[in-house]
Amino acid sequence: MNPVSAPKEERESVSALLKLLKHGALEQSEPAAYKLVSPSGEVTELPASVLLLLGRVIEVLARGDALTVVPVGKELTTQQAANLLNVSRQYFVRLLDDGRLPFRKTGTHRRVRIEDVLAYARQRDRDRMASLDDLAQLSQDYGGYQEIPTED
Structure with missing residues (x-):
């Protein structure tokens, strides 16, 4: 991958x-x-x-971007999933333990489906954008930032 x-x-x-x-x-x-x-x-x-x-x-x-082709249905280790989300493995395991993502166990190891990780990432990004929109709206409602005077 x-x-x-x-x-x-x-x-x-x-x-x-x-x-x-x-x-x-x-x-x-x-x-x-x-x-x-x-x-x-x-x-x-x-x-x-x-x-x-x-x-x-x-x-x-x-576009100059990198990509990885992953088959649908592929299962990831917790480290691979954490890398995909750009978070620590410990944080990712906490997401699993909190029930934020489904997983299955093979012995003592957790496995997650790539579709579930990507769906989580999309929802996380939508939530972040909504929060930023709310913050921008609050800033506008309360007068925003003062203009910085420019020298001509």
Whole structure:
């Protein structure tokens, strides 16, 4: 589960590939047929599902972001899940013990489904944004911050 990103020297060609895909497949109601050619010359047509996933991967790489592809249903260790959420393992275990995320035990080890971890992360982010919106509204309601005078 190591993230992959396009090195700077490859970003231009990744962006060109994204334009090619968008032009031919991702924006048309009838996608064009794309084919993969092996070094030996064997040609295989890419199924629509593979093309859609490839398009999403290329979009992320073209932005310069890293990504990790994880199969749905994959179970994570508490350390892997904590890393994904960018929290300590101890904090993550406390979330599990408090019932904030479902898990199962294999012997003495806890396992969590990636979908549950990602759903928790989405909800956490929505809650954070709502709190920030409330804080910004309070600031506006009470006059906000004073303007800093500028010298002309």
